[in-house]
Amino acid sequence: xxxxxxxxxxxxxxxxxxxxxxxxxxxxxxxxxxxxxxxxxxxxxxxxxxxxxxxxxxxxxxxxxxxxxxxxxxxxxxxxxxxxxxxxxxxxxxxxxxxxxxxxxxxxxxxxxxxxxxxxxxxxxxxxxxxxxxxxxxxxxxxxxxxxxxxxxxxxxxxxxxxxxxxxxxxxxxxxxxxxxxxxxxxxxxxxxxxxxxxxxxxxxxxxxxxxxxxxxxxxxxxxxxxxxxxxxxxxxxxxxxxxxxxxxxxxxxxxxxxxxxxxxxxxxxxxxxxxxxxxxxxxxxxxxxxxxxxxxxxxxxxxxxxxxxxxxxxxxxxxxxxxxxxxxxxxxxxxxxxxxxxxxxxxxxx
Amino acid sequence: xxxxxxxxxxxxxxxxxxxxxxxxxxxxxxxxxxxxxxxxxxxxxxxxxxxxxxxxxxxxxxxxxxxxxxxxxxxxxxxxxxxxxxxxxxxxxxxxxxxxxxxxxxxxxxxxxxxxxxxxxxxxxxxxxxxxxxxxxxxxxxxxxxxxxxxxxxxxxxxxxxxxxxxxxxxxxxxxxxxxxxxxxxxxxxxxxxxxxxxxxxxxxxxxxxxxxxxxxxxxxxxxxxxxxxxxxxxxxxx
Numbered sequence: 001x002x003x004x005x006x007x008x009x010x011x012x013x014x015x016x017x018x019x020x021x022x023x024x025x026x027x028x029x030x031x032x033x034x035x036x037x038x039x040x041x042x043x044x045x046x047x048x049x050x051x052x053x054x055x056x057x058x059x060x061x062x063x064x065x066x067x068x069x070x071x072x073x074x075x076x077x078x079x080x081x082x083x084x085x086x087x088x089x090x091x092x093x094x095x096x097x098x099x100x101x102x103x104x105x106x107x108x109x110x111x112x113x114x115x116x117x118x119x120x121x122x123x124x125x126x127x128x129x130x131x132x133x134x135x136x137x138x139x140x141x142x143x144x145x146x147x148x149x150x151x152x153x154x155x156x157x158x159x160x161x162x163x164x165x166x167x168x169x170x171x172x173x174x175x176x177x178x179x180x181x182x183x184x185x186x187x188x189x190x191x192x193x194x195x196x197x198x199x200x201x202x203x204x205x206x207x208x209x210x211x212x213x214x215x216x217x218x219x220x221x222x223x224x225x226x227x228x229x230x231x232x233x234x235x236x237x238x239x240x241x242x243x244x245x246x247x248x249x250x251x252x253x254x255x256x257x258x259x260x261x262x263x264x265x266x267x268x269x270x271x272x273x274x275x276x277x278x279x280x281x282x283x284x285x286x287x288x289x290x291x292x293x294x295x296x297x298x299x300x301x302x303x304x305x306x307x308x309x310x311x312x313x314x315x316x317x318x319x320x321x322x323x324x325x326x327x328x329x330x331x332x333x334x335x336x337x338x339x340x341x342x343x344x345x346x347x348x349x350x351x
Numbered sequence: 352x353x354x355x356x357x358x359x360x361x362x363x364x365x366x367x368x369x370x371x372x373x374x375x376x377x378x379x380x381x382x383x384x385x386x387x388x389x390x391x392x393x394x395x396x397x398x399x400x401x402x403x404x405x406x407x408x409x410x411x412x413x414x415x416x417x418x419x420x421x422x423x424x425x426x427x428x429x430x431x432x433x434x435x436x437x438x439x440x441x442x443x444x445x446x447x448x449x450x451x452x453x454x455x456x457x458x459x460x461x462x463x464x465x466x467x468x469x470x471x472x473x474x475x476x477x478x479x480x481x482x483x484x485x486x487x488x489x490x491x492x493x494x495x496x497x498x499x500x501x502x503x504x505x506x507x508x509x510x511x512x513x514x515x516x517x518x519x520x521x522x523x524x525x526x527x528x529x530x531x532x533x534x535x536x537x538x539x540x541x542x543x544x545x546x547x548x549x550x551x552x553x554x555x556x557x558x559x560x561x562x563x564x565x566x567x568x569x570x571x572x573x574x575x576x577x578x579x580x581x582x583x584x585x586x587x588x589x590x
Contacts, residue, residue, distance in 0.1 A: 201396060209415070221472075225413055230394075230444060233416060255416055255440050256449060259390045 003092050004346045005029050007339045008105035010083060010282075013041020014325045015317025016111030017065040018332025019339070023109075024074035026340045031103045032069065033095075037080045039066045041113055042318075043325065049143040049192060051325060052184050053218060057144075065329075086286055090312025091346045106346050107312045107339040110296060111332060112282055114273040114318040117167025117175070125163060125269060126239035132247055133239060133267045136162075136182065139189055148197040150265050152245070157200050157265030160193055161249050162186045163236050164206045168272030168322075177293055179272030180322040184215040186270045187223035194227045203230045203264070205249070234260060239267050273322040286313055295321045306335035314339050360386055361452070395445030402442050404588045405485050407478025414439045420466035420476040426459055433459060435466055435476045438483065450483075454492050458484045489588070500527040506580075510573040513566025516559050 007023045009016050012034035020030040038044055040062040043051065048058035069075045078097055085096040086108075095103045119127035119135055126133040131152040134142070142148060150157050164186060168179040183206075190202040209231065211220040223229040236251040246263040253260045275294035276282065283290050289309035291297040296315045299307035306314045316335035317328035366385040371378050402408040414436075421427050421436040433456055441450040460480035467477045487493040495503075504523035508515045525532050545553070 220415075221413075224415070228412065231415065232444065253391065255437070256391065256446060258449075259388060261390050261392050262394065 003094075003104040003106045004343055006031060006103070006105045007336070007343065008033065008083075008093065008095055008103050008108045009111060009336075010108065011035075011041065011111035011113055011317075011319070012039040012066075012069075012077070013111055013113045013317060013328070014043065014062060014065065015113070015319070015323075015328040015332040015335075016041070016109070017062075017069055018329040019109040019111055019316055019336035020069045020075050020332075021065070021072070022333045022336030023340055024069070024072045026337070028074065028340050028343055030069070030075045030336075031105065032075060032077045033081055033083055033097060033103075034077070034079050035082050039070070039077070039079070041111075042116070046116065046137040047141040047144060048137070049140040050188070052181065052188050053215060053326070083285055090310075090342065093312065107342040108286070108314065109306075109332075109335045109339050110282070110286065110288075110308065110313065110315040110319055111317050111328075111335075112276050112278070112296070112315075112319045114275065114295075114322065115277040117179075117271040117274050119166060119269045119271055121173055122166055122269070124238040125166065125236065126241075126247065126267060127269055130239065130241055130247060130267075132157075132265060133269070135166075135269045135271045136185055136189060137271065139193075139266075139268045143189070143192045143196065146196060148193055148200055148266075155265070156197055159264045160190075160200055160202045160266045160268060161236075161247075161262075161264040162190060162202065162204045162268045162270055163249075164204060164209075164270045165235075166269035166271050167274065169207065175272060175274070175293075177272075177322060178210060180210070180212070181324045182270040182272060183210045184212075184219045184324075186268075187211060187219040187229065189268070190223050190229040191219075191227045194229070200265075201228070201230065203232055203262075205232050205234050205236050205251070207233070207235055232260075273318055276319060279319075286310065288313055288315075291321075293321070295319065304338075306331060306338050312342060361389070364389060391446060391449070395447050398445035398447055399443050401588060402479065402482050402486055405482035407475065407480075408442075408482030408486075409478070410472075410474045411439055411442055411479045411482075413472040414443060414474045415472060416440055417471060419469045419471060420474070423465040423469045425461055425463045425465060430456065430459075432456060435460075435480060439474065439476060439479055442479070442483065451492065454487050457487065458493065458496070460484070486588075495528075497528055500524055503527065510577050512563065513569040513572065514564065516563065518556060518560055519563075 006029040009020045009030050009032045012032050016032060020032050023030040036045060043058040043062045050056065051058050051061055054061060078099060078101065081097045081099040083095045084098045087094045091106050093105045093108060095105065097103065116137060132150050148157060164182060167175050168177060168182065186204055190204060193200055193202050209220055224231060232253060233255045234251045234253045236249050238250050240248045242248050242263060246265060247267050248261050249264055249267060250261050279290055279294055287310050289297040296319045297309050298320060299309055306316055308315050314335040316331035317323055364387045366387060399412060402411055416436060418436045421434050424433065424435055426433040432453060438450060457480060460477065462477055464477045467475045470476060488495055488499060501524050504520055504527055505515060508520060522532060
């Protein structure tokens with residue numbers, strides 16, 4: 001296995017898995033390095049329920065991506081390991097892994113993903129204070145169990161409130177980006193909740209609804225029209241508890257121009273996507289730049305879309321900014337192809 | 352907090368005291384005007400369904416509050432309190448008390464249908480205005496319209512007698528809508544009618560008023576009919 005035949009893929013989420021499969025399908029070797037002990041990335045580790053827009057369960061859909069690379073002779077996988085050192089340059093990188101192995105690779109694809117926003121950073125919305133305040137990931141896990149119950153006492157909730165833009169579009173906490181997919185995920189989650197628990201009413205508190213592209217009617221309209229999700233244009237100021245144990249969402253209903261104090265049984269934070277918490281370390285190890293929000297910076301928009309600021313290193317998926325799974329997969333293919341093209345270029349020079 | 356829009360303060364929320372001491376400080380005089388908070392504390396979740404049960408209100412749940420209806424509204428151009436977008440929002444969330452503050456102008460919709468033509472989600476706001484006006488009327492929240500008075504008299508006679516009698520319908524309608532039975536145009540109408548001395552016709556009219564003809568074998572049909580209409584109405588609006 002020589003450097004000219006090999007692409008190092010860092011991260012085994014949808015983007016990395018897609019890149020690895022692409023590289024292998026073009027007859028080159030992919031060495032996948034994943035820091036967790038399971039493959040599949042956020043959808044698997046955080047236990048997502050049904051994916052947008054396919055409606056397929058995450059463990060089935062992403063599971064298929066995992067078994068595709070696991071069963072491929074051109075793919076080598078290192079779990080529970082990271083790249084701790086990178087030497088060389090484009091065409092001739094040598095990566096030292098945390099497990100001591102050394103990998104020689106002609107080019108590198110980073111699919112290092114994102115970190116979910118930690119709702120603890122918005123204490124006024126009750127996460128960590130009240131048991132019945134959850135994140136979208138936790139609510140997806142609950143949907144996965146097939147039952148919707150208040151964590152505090154197991155009762156079926158009469159009302160669930162989903163608060164959008166938790167950790168997104170918020171200067172107060174330095175998150176000046178839209179996390180792109182939470183609106184669609186939340187409208188979908190509202191439908192899943194209603195499906196499992198028809199007596200539960202779901203309210204979505206929003207500033208804007210950004211169910212982009214074809215997600216408009218399939219998720220937003222369907223959730224509103226068929227599943228009776230109520231949309232309230234209000235940024236919630238705080239979540240407190242009423243004496244009877246229910247939660248109270250307080251804020252201003254901007255369309256009525258009135259303050260509101262509404263009882264809820266479960267409050268869900270539609271958490272956004274932060275840059276991977278390890279990005280400063282990743283940037284240092286790989287010698288690449290980060291853009292102003294802390295995501296991995298790209299070389300050039302139009303002719304080298306998946307390139308990082310360093311030659312021979314490519315990036316795909318939510319490592320570059322909030323991204324949906326479908327686009328991450330497409331970017332994985334794109335980055336994988338580009339990385340393989342580099343290998344072919346090297347061979348041309350060599351022969 | 353500064354008051355941005357005085358129109359938002361309902362008179363019943365303005366509290367004035369001749370003498371008032373707050374935290375030991377005497378705030379008597381012009382400083383003691385207080386405005387109670389206008390916090391909303393709950394939703395009446397069934398309200399949207401009730402409006403949907405009235406003809407025209409079926410699509411109200413589709414609204415996403417873009418405001419196209421209000422922007423295009425003929426009445427809004429006359430009076431900015433006439434705001435279909437706002438009312439639809441209140442209906443959807445069940446903020447009934449807020450809606451009732453505008454109960455006396457909702458009926459003013461002129462059915463120009465500009466809103467319905469422009470609505471991107473096919474909510475049919477004109478229908479919603481109609482449905483809301485009917486709901487208000489049905490629940491005695493607004494005075495009955497003249498056409499409702501007429502309908503009620505007409506229906507009453509059909510159920511009672513199996514047929515209507517023109518003069519009775521007119522008199523009943525005037526009574527129900529508090530109009531004088533003797534009106535200039537009726538007097539004129541009577542005068543002209545009597546000009547050619549149509550004795551047979553006048554005698555027939557007189558007999559009808561005195562004897563109130565009923566459809567043959569009407570029996571309990573009227574009661575059954577009334578029962579059925581009542582049941583249908585309840586099933587439609589409260590089911």
